[in-house]
Amino acid sequence: MKTLALRIYLTVVAVLLVFALVSGWLAQHNIEHERAQTQSIAAWNERAAAWAELIENSLPPLESPRDMQALVFLDWADRLRIPMALDDPAGQRIATSQLLIERLQRRPELIERMQTTRLSDGRTLWVLRPPFSRLRSAPDADGPPPDASGPSMRPPNMPPAPPRIEPWLGPLSWLMPPWLAQGLPAFLLSLILLFMAVAVGAWPVVNRLTRRLKALRRGVQVFGAGDLAHRVAVEGADEVAALAHSFNEAAQQVQDLVTANRSLLANASHELRSPLARLKMAVSLMDELPPERISQMKAEINQDIRELDALVEEVLLASRLDVRTDLQRSSVDLMGLVTEEAQRVGAQVDIQPDAQLQNVQGDERLLRRAVRNLLENARRYGGPDVLLELSISRGQVLIAVNDRGPGVPPDQRERIFEPFYRMPGHAEHAGGVGLGLSLVRQIAQRHGGQVICGAREGGGSRFMITLPL
Numbered sequence: 001m002k003t004l005a006l007r008i009y010l011t012v013v014a015v016l017l018v019f020a021l022v023s024g025w026l027a028q029h030n031i032e033h034e035r036a037q038t039q040s041i042a043a044w045n046e047r048a049a050a051w052a053e054l055i056e057n058s059l060p061p062l063e064s065p066r067d068m069q070a071l072v073f074l075d076w077a078d079r080l081r082i083p084m085a086l087d088d089p090a091g092q093r094i095a096t097s098q099l100l101i102e103r104l105q106r107r108p109e110l111i112e113r114m115q116t117t118r119l120s121d122g123r124t125l126w127v128l129r130p131p132f133s134r135l136r137s138a139p140d141a142d143g144p145p146p147d148a149s150g151p152s153m154r155p156p157n158m159p160p161a162p163p164r165i166e167p168w169l170g171p172l173s174w175l176m177p178p179w180l181a182q183g184l185p186a187f188l189l190s191l192i193l194l195f196m197a198v199a200v201g202a203w204p205v206v207n208r209l210t211r212r213l214k215a216l217r218r219g220v221q222v223f224g225a226g227d228l229a230h231r232v233a234v235e236g237a238d239e240v241a242a243l244a245h246s247f248n249e250a251a252q253q254v255q256d257l258v259t260a261n262r263s264l265l266a267n268a269s270h271e272l273r274s275p276l277a278r279l280k281m282a283v284s285l286m287d288e289l290p291p292e293r294i295s296q297m298k299a300e301i302n303q304d305i306r307e308l309d310a311l312v313e314e315v316l317l318a319s320r321l322d323v324r325t326d327l328q329r330s331s332v333d334l335m336g337l338v339t340e341e342a343q344r345v346g347a348q349v350d351i352q353p354d355a356q357l358q359n360v361q362g363d364e365r366l367l368r369r370a371v372r373n374l375l376e377n378a379r380r381y382g383g384p385d386v387l388l389e390l391s392i393s394r395g396q397v398l399i400a401v402n403d404r405g406p407g408v409p410p411d412q413r414e415r416i417f418e419p420f421y422r423m424p425g426h427a428e429h430a431g432g433v434g435l436g437l438s439l440v441r442q443i444a445q446r447h448g449g450q451v452i453c454g455a456r457e458g459g460g461s462r463f464m465i466t467l468p469l
Contacts, residue, residue: 015202019194026190051082052117052125062089062121070095082127089122100128212240216247223247228255275304314435317369318419321442327366331359334390334397337368342388345375347401352391360397360467362447367467370443370451371399373436374463378403382460396449397467404460413453417441440465 055076060068066088073086073095083100087093103110110128117125212235219232231251234244282301289297335351342349360367371388378386382403389400408416408423415421419438437451440463444451449467456462 011202011205015198019198022194023191026194048115048117048127051080051084051127052119055086055125056119056121056123059086059123062123066094074098084128085126087124087126089124091124094123100126103128212236212244216240216244219244220247223251228258275307279304279308314439318435318439318442321366321439321446327363327446329361329363332362332364332367334360334367334399337364338371338388338390338399341368341371341375342386344372345379345386346384347375347378347386347388350387350389352389354392360447360469362467366443366446370440370465371401373440374399374401374465377401377436378405378461378463381405385460392469393466395469397469399465399467401463402456402460404456404458407455407459407461408453416453417451437463 055073058076059072069086074097077084077095077097077099081099083097083103085093085096085100113129114126115129117127119125216232219230222230228251231248232244234241234248279301282297282304286294286297338351339349375386375388378401382405385404387402389398389402391398391400412423416423417437417440419435421438441451444465444467447467449465451463451465454462454464
């Protein structure tokens with residue numbers, strides 16, 4: 001599952017689907033329960049009426065001796081194998097079948113399931129419903145059900161209590177009022193219980209979806225508290241994982257920027273000490289020097305001031321490049337730019353024909369600074385034989401500055417682009433503070449290119465800037 005939005009959507013749909021399916025099942029179950037109970041009532045009433053009619057037609061008349069009525073009744077009870085009893089119109093017991101007596105002796109609570117049927121001559125037939133029936137007679141408001149051996153306490157003119165439906169929430173009826181365990185209240189209660197169960201069951205799912213967001217929030221808080229090395233775990237392949245990955249990248253960039261600024265500040269402070277110390281010493285010696293040395297001292301002071309000015313300018317430019325990620329791009333005439341900078345230091349220029357009409361989108365001031373730094377670096381360490389080449393190579397613009405100096409050892413060709421790094425043997429008096437090549441790399445990277453250092457054929461160094469067209 002690739003997106004958090006899809007996971008949340010599917011979770012909501014699944015919860016609604018479960019709720020709808022279970023609600024539909026409960027509604028259907030309630031309807032089927034009501035229908036089954038109604039059909040059972042109708043079927044039982046029909047059977048009870050049929051038995052009553054059969055027994056009434058088989059019994060001796062009401063005026064016959066009670067013993068004869070009891071004998072015929074018990075004979076039919078044995079034939080039908082039905083637990084039942086017979087009362088006269090006055091409610092006095094005529095006979096009770098042996099099967100009813102045995103069942104009531106084993107389970108006295110079955111007396112609540114006795115159903116009555118009034119015969120046409122006034123006699124009353126008591127029948128025990130089968131054990132599989134879910135119907136139950138309503139409790140007698142005026143007295144208990146008939147005893148298996150004695151006379152009935154029911155008034156002779158009171159009609160038999162109709163059977164009622166067993167509650168479909170019968171197993172829970174002992175926990176709630178009877179009216180709440182059947183019909184519409186029972187259905188609504190089931191929906192409420194289902195809603196609570198779905199709500200409780202959905203919480204772990206939703207909490208799992210937001211667990212990584214909480215972890216990401218804690219990571220941001222830890223990072224914001226100053227732990228720049230803290231990173232968050234990247235789990236999954238959705239928006240949260242992408243956000244965690246972006247946070248880690250941003251945190252790494254912030255950490256690198258802070259580290260670079262601290263290093264830049266420390267190195268700049270170190271580089272400022274030397275010219276400042278020379279200036280302080282020169283000023284203190286000015287009054288003691290002979291006149292012929294004062295002009296030379298002024299020249300040294302001006303050189304130190306220029307060095308300080310160049311250092312401050314390069315430090316400020318490096319800081320701006322670290323902060324700014326966007327450039328004010330425009331069409332830059334590289335052919336004119338490299339020609340002007342080469343003439344400034346007296347370098348030769350070799351422009352390939354296919355590069356004469358090619359312009360690059362970029363910041364002209366920064367590109368000019370990069371070319372100038374390479375040319376001045378080549379003039380300072382490589383002597384007067386400096387060649388600048390402009391060509392098109394593999395769909396990119398190539399600016400190459402070649403010199404005939406001692407060259408750069410292979411193990412130093414990457415380190416020379418680090419801020420304030422000087423190769424062994426390059427003293428401070430040689431000029432430069434070690435920021436020139438670092439600025440060249442930053443400018444090239446801001447333009448989507450790169451700069452590398454190689455060896456020139458015949459000896460010397462070759463610095464190459466590649467820029468996309």
